[in-house]
């Protein structure tokens with residue numbers, strides 16, 4: 001840990017964005033369960049104490065959202081679009097402060113945090129525009145006196161549970177389509193990173209989003225919030241981003257109400273380098289894909305497969321480039337890799353390195369035990385990776401790049417698909433026939449071809465197999481917040 005303390009208000013142009021009470025039904029309220037601490041993962045110091053809401057208070061927020069949603073759904077799509085556009089504008093006007101708040105509570109370098117603010121805001125911008133395009137249908141009737149109409153109507157109250165790794169964008173990727181569709185929204189942010197969520201609630205209020213339409217209910221106990229969301233009959237939609245393990249818990253809990261669920265869950269992304277790849281581009285893509293957010297993203301390359309003819313060349317180029325990455329405090333200029341979110345995250349990276357070495361892998365860069373203190377862990381590359389090693393089946397969620405060697409396309413497709421996950425995958429190749437065949441053969445919701453970065457509000461983001469249900473982003477993203485009503489009119 002760095003021994004500095006964080007004067008977060010002193011770092012902000014607008015300290016009023018640093019909100020620590022919950023935002024419920026247009027009011028800023030304290031927590032019946034007291035407060036919980038938020039720490040800076042780079043320095044270990046407490047940066048805020050945030051309202052810790054009780055389950056009863058969450059139920060109260062749902063009550064308010066239920067009433068507010070009725071009126072909100074009466075707004076025209078154009079009226080909702082206007083206020084969402086204002087919310088987007090305020091996010092971008094306050095991008096620096098929102099980024100600083102995020103870096104202080106999550107650790108990612110300030111440039112990345114500001115990038116996430118723009119990425120997160122883009123969902124508000126995009127779905128604000130989509131609010132005007134929620135079209136129904138008329139269908140030729142099944143009899144001369146019958147007329148068929150299909151209406152698209154908002155599903156109702158949407159509840160969201162999101163992770164710490166993208167504490168802004170994972171909320172706006174849900175709130176954008178939900179509010180655009182005419183739903184109201186109750187957000188429970190991760191306990192490690194509530195400040196980013198509360199800051200956008202300040203801006204929602206300033207943008208004129210009506211009381212009760214957007215609510216943020218921070219709690220220290222995630223399970224209680226999850227149970228209230230799943231058991232409260234006024235909630236009609238649960239949208240979750242996080243681990244597959246927790247996704248399963250929530251799906252089981254939501255089953256009793258047959259609740260509509262969107263699940264953005266864990267991943268184990270293969271990153272494949274074929275022998276006809278542009279190796280320099282592949283190295284650049286691998287670094288962007290592996291070390292973004294210090295490897296703490298569900299779409300990070302978890303397994304890097306390199307065809308045997310270019311294995312040594314790629315490994316050497318990758319190590320030379322990774323050596324240049326600077327580990328440090330995200331608030332300091334020039335930092336490329338911030339701290340991991342918890343010491344538990346460090347333990348998992350070390351466990352994967354130890355396991356791999358015991359099973360024959362070789363450390364090409366970095367080490368298992370590092371002189372870095374606290375929650376910092378340097379980028380590490382191992383060669384000689386095999387499918388017997390833990391990172392072949394488990395998500396590392398840290399700065400560890402295991403290099404697997406393969407001989408031919410059938411072998412690497414089989415290895416790449418040998419996982420319960422199916423979120424993101426990547427490969428570098430030039431041969432067009434190979435590109436088509438591999439893109440079609442990979443069992444993933446997302447395939448990056450000659451790129452390591454796939455995140456945009458314009459595309460449908462989501463996984464297959466045990467990486468999730470539904471899609472976020474693109475015009476598809478609003479469908480998860482709409483119900484389709486068939487009206488049969490006898491004339």
Ligand SMILES: NC(=O)C1=CN([C@@H]2O[C@H](COP(=O)(O)OP(=O)(O)OC[C@H]3O[C@@H](n4cnc5c(N)ncnc54)[C@H](OP(=O)(O)O)[C@@H]3O)[C@@H](O)[C@H]2O)C=CC1
Pocket residue numbers: 161162163164165166188189190191192219220221222223224225226227241242243244246247249250264265266267297298395397423467468
């Ligand atoms: N597919 C995707 O887009 C993404 C997937 N992920 C996946 O999530 C994992 C890392 O994120 P992480 O935050 O640790 O994931 P978790 O699943 O542990 O936590 C995600 C959220 O769920 C909450 N939570 C945990 N347990 C429960 C419960 N029983 N009931 C209700 N809510 C609960 C957490 O609260 P609290 O933190 O307060 O405990 C947090 O807000 C990785 O597997 C990663 O791949 C992460 C981001 C995006």
Ligand SMILES: O=C(O)[C@H](O)CS(=O)(=O)O
Pocket residue numbers: 165166169170296297298299454455461
């Ligand atoms: O939490 C994550 O990993 C995000 O979903 C990844 S992305 O949307 O920023 O690509």
